[in-house]
Amino acid sequence: MKKIIITLAATAALLCGALASKHVFAELENPGGTGALSSLRGDTRLEETRPADPFKKIPKEQQLESSFVYQPPLIPHAVRHYEVSLNANKCLSCHSWKNADAMNATKVSVTHYMDRDEAVLADMSPRRYFCLQCHVPQTDAKPLVENDFERVQALK
Template identity: 45%
Template sequence: MNVKQGLGVLLGLAAATVAGVALAMDMTDRMRGAPITETTPPPPLMNSDNSDIRRVRNYAMQPPVIPHKIDNYQLDKNANRCMFCHARTQTQASGAPMISITHYQDRQGNHLAELSPRRYFCTQCHVPQVDLKPLVENRFVDVNELLRAEQQRQRGGASAPQR
């Protein structure tokens, strides 16, 4: 057996080993409850929250969530339905909060008269909400809660929040 044949045998054994390990592993997608090799039907769409109640943000600079339905809103290169209410010229009549002044700035920080093209597609950052059970456990702790726990710890009180 020459070097090339020996290398080929070695590579073949390595590939077989990897394939055997993969077969022995659990290949179930925990969120779907099915093997990753199977296609499953998507869950039904749920109705968005339409309460119009502003939600508290969990961290600094978090984009606010959309507290109303946006079904059938036109949001493409030709029209942005969100600006019918949220543009600075429309907020007095609509009662909707004005979009952040940062949405009227270009990449260099220059102020623009119109919405910046890079901020045009609102649902890149802002999303409607649905009241559902989380798919995975969430142990998120708000920064204010962390700061309160740290202050209590420094005063000799309770320990930091559990994660």
């Protein structure tokens, strides 16, 4: 009987120790506490990875207007599965000067051939290679922050 009590006490002590050290570690790794973080995308605890939002609905064909002068035009078509990587640039298979006529697509403008000193190159400038850095498809998303943005007068 004594043995059982000692074993039980030892196990309890070990468990307490483990729990306490876990607590200490949690505090050490998260000096600001482990409480939920509130962001525009909702509440998430630091330790948790919340599931990604569902894909937004992107219209297949849509005419889009500009909001300011020199805006990279919004993409009026779906771009899901269009690869833009080291090996391939799907966008250029339609929008490059070589292919645009045959594909009936808008040519990338001459600015896409300029380096940062505005010298015109013989091929697309590497800084314009990743199209989606500047051009984005549009969706009917609610603004995350309330704002009173208006299009510039010249475009109204």
